[in-house]
Amino acid sequence: MAPEAHEKAQHTVPQLADRTPTITGREIVAELVPPPQFEHASFENYRPDHDYPSQMTAVEKLIEFVNPRPAGFFSRRRQAKEDLPGIYLDGGFGVGKTHLLAALWHAATGPKYFGTFIEYTALVGALGYQETIKELRSAKLICIDEFELDDPGDTMVMTRLLGELVATGTRVAATSNTPPNSLGEGRFAAQDFLREISAMSANFETLRIDGLDYRRRNVSGQAVSVEPEAREHLVNTLLQRGSKVTEDDFGALMRHLGTVHPSKYVKVIRDVEVIAIRGVYLLTDQTDALRLVAFIDRVYDAEIPIVASGRPLNEVFDDEMMAGGYRKKYQRSQSRMVALTTGELPPHTD
Structure with a gap:
């Protein structure tokens, strides 16, 4: 032998x-938390590369996002930008986007959900659109890691879903890993993301995070x-x-x-x-x-x-x-x- x-x-x-395996919509909802290696992710234990100041700037902006300043008569112009219900992390892979997204989730008050784009679209497929809205409507924060542009149908479903949730007070944070090749430097371009969700683009503040792949x-x-x-x-x-x-x-x-x-x-x-x-x-x-x-x-x-x-x-x-x-x-x-x-x-x- x-x-x-x-x-x-x-x-x-x-x-x-x-x-x-099989998976139900309820199981997907129960799993909408950061993955194990980000169980203890925080803004404090994020390790920025000081050669790229945009990494620390992103931390500061996200802290502001999770702790919005109280509105006041003399701060209306400034608040109009800072109170946007969505924030989008745009940058290369390995610069800490998922860590920061998880840190934001941990710092926020609930109800809150954290999942990949695939998990949210799978939830719609398992529960149906209206039932998904009911499940997520009470959320104060929705975090979406790896927002995809691969499937225009799924992208537009998510656009509609997020639009309805934002309209009822939910805040949204997203990252992406799907860059069109023509945009140079191997990075995802925020403008292409915003064009795909044109109905919501005014709701998002874009944070550019530069740096080298940590791995x-x-x-x-x-x-x-x-x-x-x-x-x-x-x-x-x-x-x-x-x-x-x-x-x-x-x-x-x-x-x-x-x-x-x-x-x-x-x-x-x-x-x-x-x-x-x-x-x-x-x-x-x-x-x-x-x-x-x-x-x-x-x-x-x-x-x-x-x-x-x-x-x-x-x-x-x-x-x-x-x-x-x-x-x-x-x-x-x-x-x-x-x-x-x-x-x-x-x-x-x-």
């Missing part, structure tokens, strides 16, 4: 591809790929220790992700401590690539390390993708793949 077959015969390794400051620039024998040995060692590890063929995992809505990825990886992947290869289909980005985001949120063999994970996107309109999404995912495979998850990220 070949060594790899012998190892597999010793242990039945669970697979993520065997997991087809690139702390980890090497390459995802770790291990030899198949080393991966198999590690998986079996972990199983012997009682660790909750899964192992999947990369192609099979990609096909499975295509059958599961991204809002359910969080349940696909639930209770997993280590993810092993074999046979990583170059992706040439953009739909698959975007699914992988969404999956890696959830793995990163859950702080689950990845052990992979084959092509280094951060090299799975082909040249056409890396030169296309979703370039920044892929770059951000590459950065997270490096952190996940090197075991160096930083305390301050997006």
Whole structure:
């Protein structure tokens, strides 16, 4: 018997591809809180890069947003800007946008919700539009991480939803990771975001946050790929220790992700401590690539390390993708793949 077959015969390794979870609207609402690594995020423990003053300026503006000044006759002109019900964090990946968004959520009084764009659109899909309005209407603050422009239909649903919530007193804070490639410097442009939600643009103050990717400051620039024998040995060692590890063929995992809505990825990886992947290869289909980005985001949120063999994970996107309109999404995912495979998850990220 070949060594790899012998190892597999010793242990039945669970697979993520065997997991087809369901998720209800109520479960989604219950999960609308910051992910674990931002459980204690605050303005105080945000670590700004002092080479980029806009990072500290963003902290000051967000503190003002969560603690608006009382209105007064002599402050009307100033209050007109400061009392805008929406604030939008515009900047590169890894500069602390998600940390700041979570810090804002923690500092605000409830009811309040924090979730990704995908989670909110999934909530509409699960409950229906009107029921979603009823669930969220009492919120004092809605935080939306990774506002997407990938799907115009979803974007307009969210525009309408936020418009109704703002009209009843809800305040909104958002970040985005979807930059059109033509805008230069790999950054998302606030004006394109505002054009997509033109009916609400006057409600948002835009904060530009410049800086370097925090993960690139702390980890090497390459995802770790291990030899198949080393991966198999590690998986079996972990199983012997009682660790909750899964192992999947990369192609099979990609096909499975295509059958599961991204809002359910969080349940696909639930209770997993280590993810092993074999046979990583170059992706040439953009739909698959975007699914992988969404999956890696959830793995990163859950702080689950990845052990992979084959092509280094951060090299799975082909040249056409890396030169296309979703370039920044892929770059951000590459950065997270490096952190996940090197075991160096930083305390301050997006």
